[in-house]
Amino acid sequence: MRADTRVPRRNGRFRTVVSRIPVIATITLAALYLVSLLLGDLARFDVVGVWLGITTELSAVAVCVCAVLRTRLSQWQVVFGAAAVSIYTAGDVYYLAALQGQQALTVVSAADVAYLAFYPLMLGVLVVTVRKLKRVTWPLLLDSLVGALAAASVMAMILAPVLRAEASGGTALGVVVVVIYPLLDLLLITAVGGLLSSRGLDLGPRWPLLVTGLILFAAADIGYALGVQEYAVGSVADAGWILGLAAIALWVDGGARTGTEAFRPRTRGVPAATALLLSTTSAVVVLLVGCQTPIAPLAQVFAASALLLAAVPLLFRNRMLTTLATTDELTGLPNRRGLVTDLRGRLGGRRSGALFFLDLDRFKDVNDALGHTVGDALLVQVAERFARQLRSNDLLARLGGDEFAVFLDGVEADQALKVARRLEAALSEPVQIGTASLKTSVSIGIARTPENGTDIDLLMRKADIAMFRAKSSRSGHHLYDAMDDDGGARKLRTLQELRTALVEDQFELHYQPKVRLRDDAVTSVEALIRWNHPVLGQLPPTSFLPLAEEAGLMPELSSLVLGSAVDQVARWYADGLTVSVAVNLSGSCIQHGLPRQVRTLLAQHGMPADCLMLEITEDMLMADPAHSSKILAQLRADGVQVSIDDFGTGYSSLAYLRDLPADELKLDRSFITAMRTDGRAGGLVGSIIELAHSLDLRVVAEGVDNEETLLELRALGCDLAQGFHFAKPLPAAKLVPWITRNTPVVRVTAVPG
Template sequence: MSTFLCLYVIGLLVPDTGFSLFVDGVLASLAKWSLVAVCWAAVVRGGARSRALSGSGGLTGFGHLELVLTAVAVSVIALSDSFSLALLIWGGADEWHQTSDFGYAVFFALMMAVLAILLRRRLRGMVWSVVLDSTIGVLGTTSVLAVLLGPVANALDAAGANTAISTAVAYPLFNLLLVAVVVAVTTSQGPVAGRRWILLVFGLLIFTATGLVFIMLKSNYVLGTPLDAGWAVGLALIALWADAASRPSVAQNSSSHSLAALAMPAVSTAAGLGVLLLASQTAVSPLAVGLAAATMALAAVPLVSRQMALRRQARTDELTGLPNRRALYAEVSRRLTADTRPKRALLLLDLDRFKEVNDSLGHDAGDRLLVQVGRRLQLGLGPGELLARLGGDEFAILLEHSEQAQAETVAAKLRATLAQPFTLEGISLQTSVSIGIALYPDQGDDLTALLRKADMAMYKAKSTHSGHHVYRSVDNRHGDARLRTLQELRLALTEDQLILHYQPKINLKNGSVSGVEALVRWQHPERGLLFPDQFLTLVEEAGLMHALTQEVLRKALDQSVLWAAQGRTLTVAVNLSASSLIDGDLPERVGTMLSARDLPATVLMLEITEDFLMADRDRARDILTRLRASGIKISVDDFGTGYSSLAYLRDLPIDELKLDQSFVFPMADDARAAALVASTIDLAHGLGLKMVAEGVENGVSYDELVRYGCDFAQGYFMSRPIPAAALDDWLTARLNAAALP
């Protein structure tokens, strides 16, 4: 193709006295028929691609319809030119002009269909902003075309153009308009198929411009001049587009797409402004002025839209898409002042232990959890009820026409909705929510007052584990105390106010002390010694459990170092909450702490609860397997009080079970309780596990446990939890007593 085309163009550029049979006949025909071959090869290639993608045959063998029409159009030009050439050689000059005009009219009609197909495909699925940019591009481009084609129209009028000439001009002009539309739409969406469309656009522009010049010079046109090269070059670019369109697309850089999409409306707006400025200085067609004015008017629409978008953005939570705190204040204020209907309720929701999700799975996972929570809350509310995200893991809901009973019903429904497991990072995660409720107008006549009281009610719900709580006046005092305690607790973690007491575990076979359980206490500077039930709930609420666990592990292992130096071999058991075990890096961090103190892993036992084992079996297996692989022992605390399923005892790496004291207390007086204890000990031994009985309060229970074959026991009958120094004295006294005859 390129050889014949180059020879033909070069031949046209050589000074000549007129028609050359070799150049204008043979080379011209070979060049155009080679372009026909390229186009039909593209049709065949496109059909093969269509069959490969669709897995079917049939009409897909013809390729895309636009390729077929393009091949037919180029074939019509080649056929009409060849036939016209034959007529010219045989002396039919009039028939030559008629045949040529007919062929070119058919060509333009077919190419208009091609452009229409491409335009329809580009418009399909476009969002309104792209449609707007495309429209601006079309109007700006056509306004410039209207200015540029003004001289053509004037020349035709001066020449006294007849109907035939006007019809011949209409096709190329309409093609120019469609080209402008395709350029505008395509550019506003970014380059298509690696900018291949540029070949089609320039090919049609060159071909059409050549045709317009031909019409203007029709009486003076001479065959074989350089003007003829315009048709050949235009056809060549169209054929190259067809060839490229039949091949697989190549991915383009998204940044170039963005620049192109931004450039088209900007350039079109500048073009429209230029046309209006030109119209103020010289005569310009009313059509061009109208198109330019429409371009400028539409260009202002994105500015207005942008202002509206900024306004929405200022009142929308970026993560969840819900109204934010600002929107909540505005909407609630509007509703409260719009009417006097008095009964409303404000619900303040806070996810429990959300900080552990961020710390363990990362903030991305936490963000995805918040998005899912927002969606579930929306689905759980009725029309007219306002949901907003205040920030972090806090959400607010305003219920219309709601008294206390209805508000509590909605709160219970939402808690049940959020209790269903979420899936994050491939992990099934269960979460819970605490809800505080404040009633309008009884408990506040504006949003600020309602939020403050709902906040106090929400923390009351957290501290009592009730799920939801309706504000009462007494909660005000509790709220102040809670905030003060929370601040003091943060100081306690940094100022070494937390201490450990140790309760010995007695080997029931020989009476020796094989290990101890480390139990945290808070040595409050004003309130004295505080037990875990007085502050652990607040630790969980405030997201401080991770820091507390680290502090307890550090103190327990430091004490193990001291005991090892004294020659005491004691296993130290440390309790871990379910929220602590969400941390995927826990095994490595504990291993590092042991290595730093040169302690064997067997010195540490971690006590976990059944709720963690059952909430996420796969995660529990992963964490526990990695802990066990390092040599750390695993104990299940409060065994028997959690889930009834015992499947995890078979599946998970566990060393011992700690029978809850609620089974041990009544054992001496309740035969059924004693039978449960005996059967549970047999179950543990059957699974190869050790059994520890907690809450041994008297000698009868102690002796019964020995008789049932229990391995270890803890309880006040042997020793309360005591500081390390007191435990040393207790151990020494116990050894001395055992040494007496």
């Protein structure tokens, strides 16, 4: 029931009590009517029972009127149901008034018009509900029609004596009117059964009352049809109509009290095939009976029609199975098989096109932290956002998990890149799932046809390679290049070269300054590895670190970086330049032996522990917070500094931030880059800075590329910054001259905070 905010709560409670009076009265009168019937003459009810029955019906009308007023005509199910009860009761009132001393009317009257109107109004209740089912409307209607034909065949067989009544003096119109009532009842019951088995919408918390009411109506109509010659007002048949009407009225009241949620989506119900199974079984029984004994030909026609109609879906089974096999169940998009099928007709010749492979970043964190239900809802909304960025003839598919694919027909490289940027921008706003606001991003790999091939498998492999490059470099999207190909032979060759590089020390560290914003002093630097490949030249870490991680070489590579970084900082100390050095560690390096390894290394060089800072990415910390916290706590106890890198890109960081042993937060560059165009990004950065300071943590901003961003960070109270605005990563030989030229040199015995 809707609450009127303009009415005091006391009046609202009063109206609620008043609205329940008709319900209580209806239940009481129906009970009295049933008791009186059971205690009286079951063949013929007395006059008290007749008027008690009509009073029960009028009370049911009052229940329906209150329900309509309560919903203010906003629920059509309630309106139609109330109209059906009211018009049927009006028919009964007219029927009693027209008797004039007779036991029953012998001709069709205006009361039958009211009775017949009851059925389309109740059918209207179901139609309004079915309209909300969208994709299952036609299957439901087909099942209902099969059920109606099967019911008609049973009725035609049972009511054969009534159908022959015309030959013994009955009128054709009278016979039709008598027979049509039970057929309409069974049509409604079949439709309700189909609706309840559809797993689409619930008919409300009191749906058993609706089913009970319709069954009582059907029983009364069948009993009336079989004994039409002996019917008199007050007979048992009246009980079915009166009690059925009361049950339907109480169902209407239940729908009005629970609001629109009475007809909410449902996830469980009776087995979907139950209604159809009962219908087809009934039709088969009628035909079998017809083979043994003579029955009405009309019954056989109805039964055969029901079976033929039930077989219609079988004609389309192959098509349906093909659709299911090529469609992703969650999003309704083509799946991998559907993508391949569609691509066969689009590839070939010299027509240009582009195949995208898209992979959501950190999607596993969503499933782990919030559950697969939230993860599925996120995938559905992401698919919808992607679809809005594409043309009608573009192909969007879900390959599985958090992977999607897009094929653009007739586009060149520059057009493909524009679409890639649009798809990235589609996820710039958080996705709202219930009360959770999720921020996600996507890595996109692009392969072009015919430049990169016209074979489907080859094109998909190259798009997958490009997507891997985009993810490992965090560039958002990457256009496939021949140098990206990491096929089996090339991968094995690169791995062998990597092992050789470790033995021959082909690696070099570059250092990027971290500038303290309050006085522009360089207090620390970040060590970044480079591979001086003998053939390809100097390679960035994104070109070999993923392979090193995959091959299990990261611990060995990290030991090399740690040793080189500590050795270099010791040299700087000896020259009077006191700066700390930050070294990035992967999750595979956070092992129990790490604190002992670091202590030994520092002791060998005679360096204080605070000259070293270890940077661990937030997602690595969140993968196993308890394990990471224990090891990092040992390092901090020894005096080694700890920095949480890429802060803000995970989903559970705030829950663990208070307990994580850390000295510093490094804001992910995506926040800093967004500050130039998005005012909210600046507000978010400011909030994180305040949060970090409240926990005695320093804040470092990565990716500072312009003066405007630097000024804003100063205003927000950020502690440190690094980026191309200050300097690119420099070799050790060039770092000291740069510091001397551009910033005050810090010459102290401890690393400043």
